[in-house]
Amino acid sequence: MHTFEFVRPENPAAAIATAAKAKTAQQGADVRFVAGGTTLIDLMKLNVETPARLIDINRLPLDKIETTTDGGLKIGATVRNSDLAHHATVQRDYAVLSQALLSGATAQLRNMATTAGNLLQRTRCMYFRDTAMPCNKREPGTGCPAITGSNRTLAIFGTSVHCIATNPSDMCVAMAALEAIIHVQGPKGTRAIPIGDFHLLPGSTPNRETMLEPGDLITHVTLPPPRPGSKQVYLKLRDRASYEFALASAAVVITIAGGKVTQARIALGGVGTKPWRSPEAEAALVGKPADAANFRRAAEAAMRNAKPQSENGFKIELAKRCLTHALKMATTA
Ligand SMILES: Cc1cc2nc3c(=O)[nH]c(=O)nc-3n(C[C@H](O)[C@H](O)[C@H](O)COP(=O)(O)OP(=O)(O)OC[C@H]3O[C@@H](n4cnc5c(N)ncnc54)[C@H](O)[C@@H]3O)c2cc1C
Ligand code: SF4
Helix, strand or coil: CCCCEEECCCCHHHHHHHHCCCCCCCCCCCEEEECCCCCHHHHHHCCCCCCCEEEECCCCCCCCEEECCCCCEEEECCCEHHHHHHCHHHHHHCHHHHHHHHCCCCHHHHHHCEHHHHHCCCCCCCCCCCCCCCCCCCCCCCCCCCCCCCCCCCCCECCECCECCCCCCCHHHHHHHCCCEEEEEECCEEEEEEHHHHECCCCCCCCCCECCCCCCEEEEEEECCCCCCCEEEEEEECCCCCCCCCCEEEEEEEEEECCEEEEEEEEEECCECCCEECHHHHHHHCCCECCHHHHHHHHHHHHCCCCCCCCCCHHHHHHHHHHHHHHHHHHHC
16 A cells, blocks of 8 residues: 555544645545545555545544434434444434445444445446556546446446446435435535435546535535335345345335325435436336335336446346335335
């Protein structure tokens, strides 16, 4: 691993001022915040990330989970994934988030991994993690070997001719269905970014993954008040039962009255270049009887615009079954 300077600021303003000196907050950043380190340090060992400065944010007062005045939830940036998953309010009112977090990684990793770090985890595309290979995300303009190479685990939504990498997060899929807001403090002040806008599609700049600019510190995430009577499920399908990323996953937040769906928020994981909200599935469900035929129709609608790669066409049927089953689980629980 290359050498780097390690700094421990006492307050957010000092952390932001130091990070604002970076040329970019995207791939190739020369200054990085470090929280749990479970993504960043891995990538530094592989020389995929080579920051000259690491800013340890673990001492900053960003580790609280609190209810908001409107009845929602405020989750600090350095709240550990395990603390969030086991928090009583999260388990009661935002069960989809708890389930998604507990389906990720391992207990040891979840004890270190943080809310903001999870939002910013990087793709597991094998070419991205191998500096002997070209990769447009790691080194813009060098090409995308995954398109003609190994792409079984990669995306079928939101791809471009420059990158087809999947966003690997489980937490973000649940947060997309819960319509989370990401709160950022930067050199120019604070911003509140809906999670649907936070991650960028790869387009011609796959090295640019989020809205973040140099100095931007994620301070917390807010969730809107829970939907009264909503049923929630996160279902993750993968090659083995633990310590594995999703091939397809579904986050479902659904409300039913008189046997019909009155509200639905659906997001998919393992299939998109970003956490993939499905307005198509939501529209197909609302107003319809909550039954197996309509759940399958919603899953068909969700996958209608999927664009498979050479090795991952199986994800289309897998994701349909995943969503159909998640809807059944949510409505029979
Ligand atoms: C073996 C393994 C298996 C895994 N399996 C899964 C899985 O199944 N599902 C899943 O969802 N995830 C999985 N993960 C990923 C894991 O969830 C992430 O590594 C973790 O959430 C990252 O959090 P962190 O705090 O360790 O981030 P760090 O590594 O500390 O940081 C990650 C990035 O976020 C930036 N950052 C951190 N905090 C802030 C902030 N407040 N503001 C701005 N930038 C910030 C850092 O600069 C860095 O670029 C796995 C990881 C490993 C190593
Ligand atoms: S899919 Fe994206 S991350 Fe993977 S090799 Fe292609 S450009 Fe790199």
